[in-house]
Amino acid sequence: MDNPGLIAVIPAYNEENTVGAVIAEVQRTCSGPAEVRPAEVRPVEVVVVDDGSVDSTAEAAAAAGATVLRLPVNLGYGAALRLGFRYAAGRRWDCALVLDADGQHIATDIPALVAACHSGADLVLGSRFHPDCAVPYPVSRIRRAAIRVVSRVLRHRRGVALTDPTSGFWAMSRPCVELFSRQLPAGYLDNLLGLSIAARAGLAIAEVPVTMAPRQGGQPSTQGARLVFHYLRTLLAISIGGRS
Amino acid sequence: MSLTARIVSALLAAFVVAIILKLQRRGGLVSKYGLLWMATSAVMLVMAAAPDVVDTVGGWLGVEYTPSLVFMAALGFVLVVLVQYSWELSRSEQRIQILMEEVALLRRELDAQRKDAEPEG
Numbered sequence: 253m254d255n256p257g258l259i260a261v262i263p264a265y266n267e268e269n270t271v272g273a274v275i276a277e278v279q280r281t282c283s284g285p286a287e288v289r290p291a292e293v294r295p296v297e298v299v300v301v302d303d304g305s306v307d308s309t310a311e312a313a314a315a316a317g318a319t320v321l322r323l324p325v326n327l328g329y330g331a332a333l334r335l336g337f338r339y340a341a342g343r344r345w346d347c348a349l350v351l352d353a354d355g356q357h358i359a360t361d362i363p364a365l366v367a368a369c370h371s372g373a374d375l376v377l378g379s380r381f382h383p384d385c386a387v388p389y390p391v392s393r394i395r396r397a398a399i400r401v402v403s404r405v406l407r408h409r410r411g412v413a414l415t416d417p418t419s420g421f422w423a424m425s426r427p428c429v430e431l432f433s434r435q436l437p438a439g440y441l442d443n444l445l446g447l448s449i450a451a452r453a454g455l456a457i458a459e460v461p462v463t464m465a466p467r468q469g470g471q472p473s474t475q476g477a478r479l480v481f482h483y484l485r486t487l488l489a490i491s492i493g494g495r496s
Numbered sequence: 497m498s499l500t501a502r503i504v505s506a507l508l509a510a511f512v513v514a515i516i517l518k519l520q521r522r523g524g525l526v527s528k529y530g531l532l533w534m535a536t537s538a539v540m541l542v543m544a545a546a547p548d549v550v551d552t553v554g555g556w557l558g559v560e561y562t563p564s565l566v567f568m569a570a571l572g573f574v575l576v577v578l579v580q581y582s583w584e585l586s587r588s589e590q591r592i593q594i595l596m597e598e599v600a601l602l603r604r605e606l607d608a609q610r611k612d613a614e615p616e617g
Contacts, residue, residue, distance in 0.1 A: 301600075321600045327593055335597045339604070438590035 257294040258282055258366065259345040261336035263329055264353035265303040268312045274351070275300070275316035277359035294346075299339055300353070303332040309353075329420075330445070334436045341433040346370075348429050350422040350443075357421040361462040365423035374428040374455035375447070377414065378421030378462035385461045398483040402444060402490070409491055410451035414459055417447055421462055428455055442482070448490040502544050509540035532577075 260278050264271050275298050282296040300313035304326035313320050321335055333350065340348050347369045351357040361378055368376040379385070381399075391399070399418050407413050420443055424432075428450060435449050450457060516533045519525040543550060543566070554562030 319604065321604050323596050323600050325596065327596065331593055331597075334593075335600055338597060339601060438593040 257345055258296040258347050258349060258362075259340050259343055260296050260298045260349040260351065261301065261333065261340060262298065262313075262318070262351055262353045263301045263303055263332035263336060264305065264309050264313065265326060265329075265332070266305045266307045266309060267353040268305070268307040268309045270355045271300060271309055271318075271353045272312045272316040274353055274355055274357075274359075275313060275318050278349075278351070278362065279317065281359040281362050296349075297343065297345065299336055301332040301336045301339075303327060303329070330436075330442050331438070333443070333446070334432070334438070337429050337433040337436065340429050346426075348424045348426075350420065350424070352420050356464050356466070358463055358465055361421070361460075362423075364460045364462070365421070368458050368460050369423040369425055372456060373423075373458035374425040375450045375457045376423040377416065377419045377447075377457070377459050378464075379414070379416035379419055379459045380462065380464050381415040382459055382461035383415070385463070394479055398479065402483065402487065405487060405491055406444075406448065406451070410448055412447075412451045412457050414447075414457070416459065417444060419443070419462075421464075425455075431455065442486050444486045445489050502547065506541060506544035509537045509544055512537040512540065536573075 260282075262271070262274065262278075267274075278296060278298055282294065298316075298318040300310070300318040300320050302310040302313065302320055302322045304323045310320050310322050319339075321339055323332065323335065336350070347366050349362060349365065351359075357378065365376045365378055380391075395418075399416065402417055403414060406417055422443070431450065431453055432446055435453075436446060447457070512533065516525070516530055516537065520527070520530040550566055551562045554560075554565045557565065559565045
């Protein structure tokens, strides 16, 4: 039977404690007998991009049944994603997902993202701040302010209005993944640049509300002054295009 | 320019030449950079040996206080070199990233083929 199913890309850096559980969650949500799982989701290939972890992230991911791509050194979230997209572009699937390895994204939200993807959106973001969210997700003041600035820039420069553009919980159509695997520059920083590229290419972008669990392990990728620097770089890349 | 100042700047230029030669011989420097710094130290040597050159050039350009010409030229040169380095570094980073992506994809491919080749059980 022709049933290509889903592909889930999970960038991971030193997440040995959580990555296995995250993979198991995704597989539980997306597999099982057709009558118990949501109609939108189908069997899934989970791809963990190990971004040069020094712990046993890769082993944990392989043991949980994921395809593991190992970067020999730590290149950062954006680079790991780019590799995931390049791999996904050469596989068969009908909807691709990106989620975090630290357990912040809840697998039970996957059907809603996939449904939005199937109903015509090329890029679906899971939003923590969507008006339909039961409880807005708490974030630090710097991050909140940065997200506001980025939202505004995206609205003015690219004409997309989003409540949570920095979300790392995505569902994508094939044209979107192919665009990313072709056009994301090496040195790609963040999902924001991807978002900007998708908007510029005229892809349909949508948001669905998601709940987000507090992170179960690991460290936020960037904090404090580095976070500010990170957003400045991202803003520069979004607003004038080119390389990050 | 006093004799001491001339000796000091000549020594400085000679020192730069010596370092560059040593690095080059050890293979620690790509020849294009070696050439760049050799040329720079040659200019330094000329200025130390014949400081009047600066006044002459300044005279042609209509610069009143000629030592400022040296500073301006040096600053401009350093800026250009730094921008060139930033560009080169960006390009290297991108190439390294693409290389590592290829390594990861190939390793995955190899693992998959090895697994297929293994006898069942």
